[in-house]
Amino acid sequence: MRELALIVAVLAAFLCAPWLTDSGVVLNFLIMVLFATLLGQAWNILGGYGGQFSFGHAAFFGTGAYAMAVLQTVFAVNPWLALPLAILCGVLVALVIGVLSFRYGLRGSYFALVTLAFAEVLRILANTFDFTGAGVGLQLPLREAAGNMQFADKTGYLYLVLSFVAFGLMLSWWLRHSRYGAWLSAVRDNEASALALGIDALRVKLAAIMLSAALMAAAGAFYLQYFHYIDPHIAYGPAISIEALVGAIVGGLGSVFGPLLGALVLHLLGEATRNLMGDLPGISLVVYGVVLVLIVMFIPRGLSGLFGRRA
């Protein structure tokens, strides 16, 4: 129950942020931290709780973003209706990848490579087809209105991404306190034992990849609404997949608050290096790499491991 109280407190703190500051820079920083948190939460479900390390979570992110864009620009669907549909599209992609890889018992580096390959295939497809804007990408026409999920100030976006993160926190908490979560951890820790104890490991893993993809697709949809633009490289490139997995690992695998801690620390470091060294391209990936190595070497349980068992 302490965890639940902490979840509420964290959410309340973000909720109050717009009253404490109206600095666009600060709010933008918080939004990007929450956005990265969402990516980490998504990856943490499959990678942390489920033990299946994916290098291609961009497949779900990009599908969410593109579905959101195509539904609005091509089919003139209202974004609030497009959002659940975009999430559904991400989940369907996850089902396909999950069935193809888990059915054939892929795990470890094989699974990681297959997910990476799927994201690449989707990037190439997005680069090819006209309805996804090919290499140019898709631009979301500016129509600022809450009913159109485009907000005049940053507070609206902050609350939008915060609501996704809130859902992610509750989901993480539920995984720690439910039968499904126990099954997922069992499959992660020893699949043979899980099978011997009556657990349908394939279905458990499929559910995990689909839940994970739902959060990832929501992140993609949010990205589109916030930046009004998506192209194949942003949507399906490796940067998003890396941000998702680094945040989750740095924060602490299989922990409720890990992704938030990881995202916060990585973005603070990112800001610091940008101030020190200017906007060098690729510098954030270097920072991520260094932090990842340090964490894996010195605190393998991640930042949340510093605060007790699977905080």
Added chain:
Amino acid sequence: MKPAILEARNLAISFGGLKAVADVSLTVAAGSLTALIGPNGAGKSTLFAMISGFLAPDAGTVHFDGRLLSGLPPYAICRLGLARTFQIVQPFAAQTVRENIAVGSHLHEPRRRQALALADAVAERLGLAGELDKPAGSLTTAGRKRLELARALATRPRLLLLDEVLAGLNPQEVAGMIPVIRGICDEGVTVLMIEHVMQAVMNLAEDIWVLANGCLIAHGGPQQVTRDGAVIEAYLGKGMAARLAALDEPDAPGAPGKSDGAAHD
């Protein structure tokens, strides 16, 4: 004789050129405590793997409670009430003992709190109550064997396949486990156990199947099996049955010598 809860017919499997199990048919009577013994590499664990759905036999069938198990995945077989343990223990090492057992109790109990409470009760029965909050990876061999048994038991099976749950335990620990296993059986769970510790087999089993080189070579009660020439030869080598018989004439206890030969592991 009581009706059979488990019936294996003509099971066979080979690995490459090696016939690990060749045409094995055995039955386990409902409510019984039955043992499966045999020298190292006889194919006992492989037989368990086929019964529990982890290996698909090349030939033969398994019926559990009259139901054909062929083609069913391991989790489905467990859900029918046939649970197994692994000879090489497979704990969820990073999880606590309580969490480990709760995975088993979740089979019939969706609620988390109740599943954890059931895990506590099972742990109590198996003498693991003091270890509930320890990570499974930190247990001793004896502790891990108990945990393996506890998890399987928590699924509330009707038939329990135990693969050498006494191996690696010291004589005192073995003596402690014997009443536990008997207690499980007394509560109506049928037990089929693979065991090298003869003291336990003689003490517990009412019915014994002997496997050697992938074939069943003997079947019967403890007294009957330990006097069986084929069994003695399987354990001690060719010609030993005759020499033993010549050595200690009519009814001298030949069993202890054999159990020593088999207790190594």
